[in-house]
Amino acid sequence: MTPADQTSSPEGNADRPPVVSTEMSTQDAQSSPRRSYLYYRHSLPVRLMHWTNVVALTILLMSGLQIFNAHPALYWAGKSSYTGKPPVLEIGVRKASEGAQAGYVGYTRILGREFDTTGVLGLSKSADGRLSARGFPWWITVPDDPWLAMARLWHFFFAWVLLINGLVYVMYSAGSRHLSRDLAPDRRDWRSIGQSIRDHLRFRHPTGDAAKRYNVLQKLTYLIVIFVLLPLIILMGLAMSPWMNSVLPGWIDLFGGRQAARTIHFVAAWLLVAFVAIHVFEVIVSGLWNHLRSMVTGRYRIVEERHDLN
């Protein structure tokens, strides 16, 4: 039984070396002919740009949270922070109310609802163990301790790394047909969407030739991250720049103004975190070492499907 019958032709991969090595598996080759071989799945430029993104996005998130800590509040309506309306999100510290244990509590207020987030948000232990008032805790920020100037240095350097890496990636993907061949969904992909959702929910992953190509949910997710989420987060970063505002005065009002842009920037960052969490989860459940090898050396082990002869 094969999980999906959509496979067999190694479509569009004719110009790549499809079979790098063929070796018999350690199983009894005579009675059970399950052959496996290493398939060249990721080109060197894609691998390099993937790991560059890992470094850049990690540092951008952590330095970004340190920058956020300098004013741990987000606004939505209005053209500035101080419009007479409260922030939509606020992280802070206040004296504990009477009856509660003495001292301070860290709180997070979202749309007027307050949550006690002592220990993580608002009030947390610093690296040396002392309790300190800060938005996000030390272990998720770069640098560890409140240091806005240094966080900005990290953030803007790696923003350029991300931007240049992204532009090179898009040019490479268009030029090498990685985009049209591997990422653009074809008619068969669109038809298999329901099946792909069911497969993902059951943690069933393609084998054989189907494992050589991205599945439709994977394609759509990558396309959204590459062409929606990343451009949006960069644009919203630029919207916070007073100098870039002057390129075309008022353009940031299309997104609700500078403070709304800052909120969108923050939300987009956490959407990227959610993407990475799901991405890493899928990598783990569908073969961590195989995937890691293929993103390091390019070679992914394909176990051939058994074709029973009735």
Added chain:
Amino acid sequence: MTSTDGRRRFLARTLGAIGTLALGGCEKLSRSEWFPRVLGAGEAASSTVAHAMTSRRSMAQEFAEADRSPTFRSNGTAEPDSDAYREIAANDFASYRLVVDGLVEAPAHLTLADLRAIPSRTQITRHDCVEGWSAIAKWKGARLAALLESVRLKPDARFAVFHCADPMAEDGTDLYYESIDLEDAFHPQTILAYEMNDAALPIANGAPIRLRVERQLGYKHAKYVMRIELVQSFAHIAGGKGGYWEDQGYQWFAGI
């Protein structure tokens, strides 16, 4: 099988090493002498590209009266802790003199009345703080371009340095200062504001005058300006980075 185990161990160790490097390494790099200088390439690139994407006179967004913030937040110094400042503030800044000197043909000492006689500009703009908040207010002030034309710059003048009255150290030293280049100094929206929201500029917001340089972040907008010095280089002033916050590691180009 053993070769697979070896590979797995190698990968696990590699990942562990990368993780340790990422967390501990960033701290060490931040505190090193050389790495922040490497990171500074980001600021240089931002400044170059931002200038290339805009004309010298690209205008900051201006707003309607209704967009003004109910209260305009005072940040940094709210009242300069200096006897010299208290003395001029005591008689409503009647004895205030703005000194304009350095690389100019005609150094000047200007009273508030002199400043009010210079062609002015009124603008409702958004003040963007490096911390992430912003506030909108209406400003009226003398156009810096008109002032600089009247004192006639020498050809080697490249920067305007703003020396302020507020000490940043508790012992009364480390006076705040800032600097901008001539592109910003001659920008139409760059003014020495003496009014905020149709009233005399409050002390909390920089009385008697503060700089408005609208395409840059708040720390560039020096308050309590006492002296404008035209220089070729600011390397010899205080920490040499062109401003109080720049000397603490903030970017000189504060447009982003």
